[in-house]
Amino acid sequence: HHHHIAVLAGDGIGPEVMAEALKVLDAVSAKFGFTVSRKEAFVGGAGIDHCGKALPEETIRACEEADAVLFGSVGGPKWEHLPANEQPERGALLPLRKHFGLYANLRPGVCLPALTHASPIKNELIEGGFDILCVRELTGGLYFGQPRFREEEGDDEVVVDTMRYHKSEMVRIAKVAFEAARGRRKRVTSVDKANVLTNSLLWRETMTEVARDYPDVELLHMYVDNAAMQLVRNPRQFDVLVTENLFGDILSDEMAMICGSLGMLPSASLCQGAKDNGLFFGLYEPSGGSAPDIAGKGIANPIAQILSLSMLLRYSLGEKKAADAIDSAVRSVIDQGYRTGDLATGAAGEIRVNTAEMGNAVVAAL
Amino acid sequence: HHHHIAVLAGDGIGPEVMAEALKVLDAVSAKFGFTVSRKEAFVGGAGIDHCGKALPEETIRACEEADAVLFGSVGGPKWEHLPANEQPERGALLPLRKHFGLYANLRPGVCLPALTHASPIKNELIEGGFDILCVRELTGGLYFGQPRFREEEGDDEVVVDTMRYHKSEMVRIAKVAFEAARGRRKRVTSVDKANVLTNSLLWRETMTEVARDYPDVELLHMYVDNAAMQLVRNPRQFDVLVTENLFGDILSDEMAMICGSLGMLPSASLCQGAKDNGLFFGLYEPSGGSAPDIAGKGIANPIAQILSLSMLLRYSLGEKKAADAIDSAVRSVIDQGYRTGDLATGAAGEIRVNTAEMGNAVVAAL
Numbered sequence A, B: 001h002h003h004h005i006a007v008l009a010g011d012g013i014g015p016e017v018m019a020e021a022l023k024v025l026d027a028v029s030a031k032f033g034f035t036v037s038r039k040e041a042f043v044g045g046a047g048i049d050h051c052g053k054a055l056p057e058e059t060i061r062a063c064e065e066a067d068a069v070l071f072g073s074v075g076g077p078k079w080e081h082l083p084a085n086e087q088p089e090r091g092a093l094l095p096l097r098k099h100f101g102l103y104a105n106l107r108p109g110v111c112l113p114a115l116t117h118a119s120p121i122k123n124e125l126i127e128g129g130f131d132i133l134c135v136r137e138l139t140g141g142l143y144f145g146q147p148r149f150r151e152e153e154g155d156d157e158v159v160v161d162t163m164r165y166h167k168s169e170m171v172r173i174a175k176v177a178f179e180a181a182r183g184r185r186k187r188v189t190s191v192d193k194a195n196v197l198t199n200s201l202l203w204r205e206t207m208t209e210v211a212r213d214y215p216d217v218e219l220l221h222m223y224v225d226n227a228a229m230q231l232v233r234n235p236r237q238f239d240v241l242v243t244e245n246l247f248g249d250i251l252s253d254e255m256a257m258i259c260g261s262l263g264m265l266p267s268a269s270l271c272q273g274a275k276d277n278g279l280f281f282g283l284y285e286p287s288g289g290s291a292p293d294i295a296g297k298g299i300a301n302p303i304a305q306i307l308s309l310s311m312l313l314r315y316s317l318g319e320k321k322a323a324d325a326i327d328s329a330v331r332s333v334i335d336q337g338y339r340t341g342d343l344a345t346g347a348a349g350e351i352r353v354n355t356a357e358m359g360n361a362v363v364a365a366l
């Protein structure tokens, strides 16, 4: 197989951790017999510096021509004086999502067995770690629905936002969740507020309908307030969580916090791919930011970027074996004790490494 | 001072734990020199059995004539065959809230220093326990806003719910939060999503406006997704949390779970009192349910009911010293090692007690 990806390293630690992800890409493509041509392009502050804007036209074109986009991170103090809409994050990430209509936000919430100490949850509740995938609808609901307005003045002011979904938006996000669950532990927990919201009635009906096409996947329903409790009480009960935009915003952040190690968490924003083969076009990026405070020092944790590559291989290129191999290699280096500064605790058996050494360790473990 | 309250013990463990709360009321009223006349009335399953409905007219009248309502719990298998709207919970609690327009839901999230082991959060993050008060707007927003509808059919179906607030609804809930903070650690954290929602813009402006009348209270703003993270990461940072209905539904449950001991958590639903003296009319009840599995055995934990009484004294009767005394007495009996079954761990120094013994211990500690 031959694939094309766009590589947008961006700012801060972006280029450093991207270099390690590309090392890993070289290794898995050689091992599993596929090729990936990469088009590198400027984005964020780097886009502003080289091309005058956070999302240059040629960067958009590179993304359009690719099967997927591997994104680093953008932003930093150098560009904070700019108007909000021209700044790296607002000026690059949001327009990219909008340009491609990326409606599915996937965030793994993984706590590896060797890192449960870093989670705020008591060890006995998460022994053996946990592995959740949160699938959040990203382009509908209360954050985008019309009408939204303020009317009247002073003490009589009234304010309105609208939670609006078209059934087709629910169907397509459901499919993403069920497809993902098929490659995992085959359980989807759909989160709604069906005891109160009209939206949730259609949501629940739609999830149940789509589930019929996935008889091998179990579907459970849970109210959003209960989900917020269950994530804390017993995160191991979840495989794939699927929910609408606002609920997903809240729950995915709660879930990430419960994992404990933000430097380990990738994310993906997907839309339907060009071919009807179960693959998605998508933008893959670490959950963390550009970390300008440690940029250029070569000490950042590259694992979130490496796991972003793994997601890209799985969901956009269909190279599942390569993705599984990367996930296993990451687990293995953590089990062996390799720790960048953000993960280190000083415990016996830890091997302190920098960015490149961690990347090399993952390659070696493949 | 002379006060009037309605006592609605309800079903299941309700009457058992209510008996202990009333013992405590006798003790504090004698000690602090006030009197409280109590009108007992049937509610829930007891209402159905004695008067044919979950919320009898005479019960409503008893509540109308009172300064506050001390509520036990309702429901149980005996009444589960009834139509949903006639069942104890739907037929009593919701109509009561609606009849009195109880717009402010107060839920303390308290983890006592001696009970941090019961929290799912790691001990080192909550050493010394924590004490949050969540103030949730209960009658507005997405759960009640119009329009709400489903339109078109099949694959073209569209669904709409509306998040709508009148400024006056925001002002009055803000006042509840600031008044409460004055009697506590004088910090209000207002939770919104002002980077996305029009509702949250007016919410944030209104909180800032009301804060001007409370120069002794600090006001902080936090996004709802961040709040969901911060509750897990560092609950000790919060004093009073105030937020709209939907966000409060999610966050208050997450907070309760983080406390670890549901049998310790009271709640209150308030509206403006008859006099303009900073006091509220309200319904006070344990957060937990009627626990039919242990009803009649005399082993239920009465502390949530006793702390509901403390909230009633504080917010509806203005008997702050009595409320403080009860809160201290509860802390003291827990520190001394008294444990009902739900709290017991078998650790050395624990004194296993039943419902009445726990009530007696609180009275003795007053």
Ligand SMILES: [Mg+2]
Residues within 6 Å of the ligand: A249, A250, A253, B225, B226
């Ligand atoms: Mg968020």
Ligand SMILES: [Mg+2]
Residues within 6 Å of the ligand: A225, A226, B249, B250, B253
């Ligand atoms: Mg709730």
